[in-house]
Amino acid sequence: MEYKQKIILVFVIVFIFSLNFPSHCFPQDSSSSGNKLEKAIWLYQHENYEEALVLFKELRTEEPQSASIAYYRGVTYKKLQNFLEAKPDLETAATLEPKVKEAIPELIDLLYQSEDMEGAKKWIAVAEKEAIAPAQTAFFKGLVLLKEGSAPDESIKAFEEAEKLDASLAQTVSYYKGLAYVQSKNFKEAKNVFNEIVVQQPATDLAEFANEYISILKRQEKAMRPFRGSVGYSLQYDDNVILKPNNEDLAAAASDKEDWRHVYTAQVEYNFKPVETFGTRASYSLYGAKQFDLDFYDTVSHDFALQPAFYAKKAVIGFPVHYNYVTVNDKRYLEIIGISNLNNVMIGNDKMVQLLLQYNIKDYAWTVTSEDNDRDSNEYLGSLGWFYFFGRNKEGFFNLRYAMNKEDAEGNNWKYLGNRLTASATVPIVKKVKWSVAGDYFRQDFSKRNTTYDKERHDDVFTVSNLVAYEVFDNFEFQLQHTFVNDAASIGIFKYKRNVYSIGAKYQF
The missing domain is CATH 2.40.160.40 (monomeric porin ompg)
Structure with a gap:
């Protein structure tokens, strides 16, 4: 189940960032432009991360004070699962002026995936203070609290806030709310949430995962x-x-x-x-x-x-x-x-x-x-x-x-x-x-x-x-x-x- 939760999380994060990636930076036709940055971004957009990284490295050397270039190199490293190199670039993009606001949700996600919950909470606080991507921020806050396991009720509140701010997150938020109810040992409410997912989305992978949790909950209720x-x-x-x-x-x-x-x-x-x-x-x-x-x-x-x-x-x-x-x-x-x-x-x-x-x-x-x-x-x-x-x-x-x-x-x-x-x-x-x-x-x-x-x-x-x-x-x-x-x-x-x-x-x- 832990492996499947990671799969769900990957799809959710990809979906969220696809809604918030600064698409205005992408050129309409890179072949008609000699601009190195536009070409690098075009390569990134078309998932040619290795070639894009070569150009972003050159641009970062040429313009070390550019938050935008630091951001793009950071998210490229992140796509290549090189979190160690991605972290300083995203931190630079989030702090240099003018800062790239989109760097903060990316940085929170990176820290969460790296099991650095304290670091993730620090940047969640920054995002909340500056009202950056409120729905994403609330969702990540819920995930971090769920991962820590000490405040499931607060995790549920955060997920509900994310759903309120972005209705497109409703289905996934329901699943993670169910996990939070399991964590709080409110098995009855967890079963209700998972049953609702199965009824509303019977043919989805999310419904399959919810069904498995329903079986687990039945065994736990029996054991208790x-x-x-x-x-x-x-x-x-x-x-x-x-x-x-x-x-x-x-x-x-x-x-x-x-x-x-x-x-x-x-x-x-x-x-x-x-x-x-x-x-x-x-x-x-x-x-x-x-x-x-x-x-x-x-x-x-x-x-x-x-x-x-x-x-x-x-x-x-x-x-x-x-x-x-x-x-x-x-x-x-x-x-x-x-x-x-x-x-x-x-x-x-x-x-x-x-x-x-x-x-x-x-x-x-x-x-x-x-x-x-x-x-x-x-x-x-x-x-x-x-x-x-x-x-x-x-x-x-x-x-x-x-x-x-x-x-x-x-x-x-x-x-x-x-x-x-x-x-x-x-x-x-x-x-x-x-x-x-x-x-x-x-x-x-x-x-x-x-x-x-x-x-x-x-x-x-x-x-x-x-x-x-x-x-x-x-x-x-x-x-x-x-x-x-x-x-x-x-x-x-x-x-x-x-x-x-x-x-x-x-x-x-």
């Missing part, structure tokens, strides 16, 4: 709702529910390993943000899996979380706490209590770094066969992730993450140090279809020799997942997913492969 959630259902086929070892000799006593299951999910959350810099989110998530035949593996998980967070301009610092309760075969299996520190820092508009520190207490309820197989533990985890957002509205992303965890279990057979590398991406294929893919490598180095099998143990777990989602209508999507797991463990009984195929749907509210 205090209460939201989702429900989902999928039918899954799992070709190794029981994690049967690859070696048939080791799994001789194992029964059927394949099964279908129903999977139900639900998630609700409430967001409370009393001030701009602080907020809290409370959430509950449910996962339920009901096997067709292997009832022993029926699983239900309840997760409760509370996440207070502090918000800065480019960063969010959160302190989530959560409680997870899991049952298997209708019996209490696992409880986890965890506390974390989660830090998200934006870099520019399309990159984010994420740092997570977490501590979990795990309590397994089932009776253990020996002390060495007691899985109750304290887990220490840290991860560092990098996100890159892409797509027309930044709806796609690529994520790379490294994590390390230490599982300090009560039983020696379950103490390990883990290293994990994960790469994932979500790619918009067409407007209503997105593809999510993830690859994960997890290395577990167990610190003690396994007493059950009298062997050193390390696991290399590879996971690949693909999901295609189709948005049937707003907030409702159809999903197809495949997940493959390969645990290349050093002890044969833990070595297995697994495929899970899923078809389902999800509704968000």
Whole structure:
């Protein structure tokens, strides 16, 4: 969207300056005139900027006190995107007497494009004082205020003044007013402005850009709702529910390993943000899996979380706490209590770094066969992730993450140090279809020799997942997913492969 805003701005500025360029300086027929200045201006008018610049350089040397020549050389440099050379010429044209008034709007535009907002504001004040190009000046004032982001209401006033002074700017001014309303978080008024552009100018590029902002605003409004959630259902086929070892000799006593299951999910959350810099989110998530035949593996998980967070301009610092309760075969299996520190820092508009520190207490309820197989533990985890957002509205992303965890279990057979590398991406294929893919490598180095099998143990777990989602209508999507797991463990009984195929749907509210 930022790139498209620049395109719109270029067209607008070209249009504005075409209305105000001092055309009286252009000769009617340069071939009949030997005047070097007239020839240079004629070349400029016909977009032959390089040849025009050669003549303007000669004229500037011959007449260093001419504001007019300084102006023409300055705008020629500007057309060639040489802002460094254009700036002193335009400043000279705006200050030498008699000054060229048209130099001031050109100079304001140059400073705006060069990200010199303080310089632009200085010359806007001069233009306002001397009543130079009032409509242009008001429009640029609105752009500068919008760029600074500190006074969106003042930006809207400036745009309205520009429209009042020059009705031909109305369509473009409406678009930038919409952006200012977005900046002030007045999403309702912004949507009204963009909808009006779409209705009045349906076949224009401006309408296309406005439509994209309407889609963005819908997502932002949804994200800012205090209460939201989702429900989902999928039918899954799992070709190794029981994690049967690859070696048939080791799994001789194992029964059927394949099964279908129903999977139900639900998630609700409430967001409370009393001030701009602080907020809290409370959430509950449910996962339920009901096997067709292997009832022993029926699983239900309840997760409760509370996440207070502090918000800065480019960063969010959160302190989530959560409680997870899991049952298997209708019996209490696992409880986890965890506390974390989660830090998200934006870099520019399309990159984010994420740092997570977490501590979990795990309590397994089932009776253990020996002390060495007691899985109750304290887990220490840290991860560092990098996100890159892409797509027309930044709806796609690529994520790379490294994590390390230490599982300090009560039983020696379950103490390990883990290293994990994960790469994932979500790619918009067409407007209503997105593809999510993830690859994960997890290395577990167990610190003690396994007493059950009298062997050193390390696991290399590879996971690949693909999901295609189709948005049937707003907030409702159809999903197809495949997940493959390969645990290349050093002890044969833990070595297995697994495929899970899923078809389902999800509704968000």
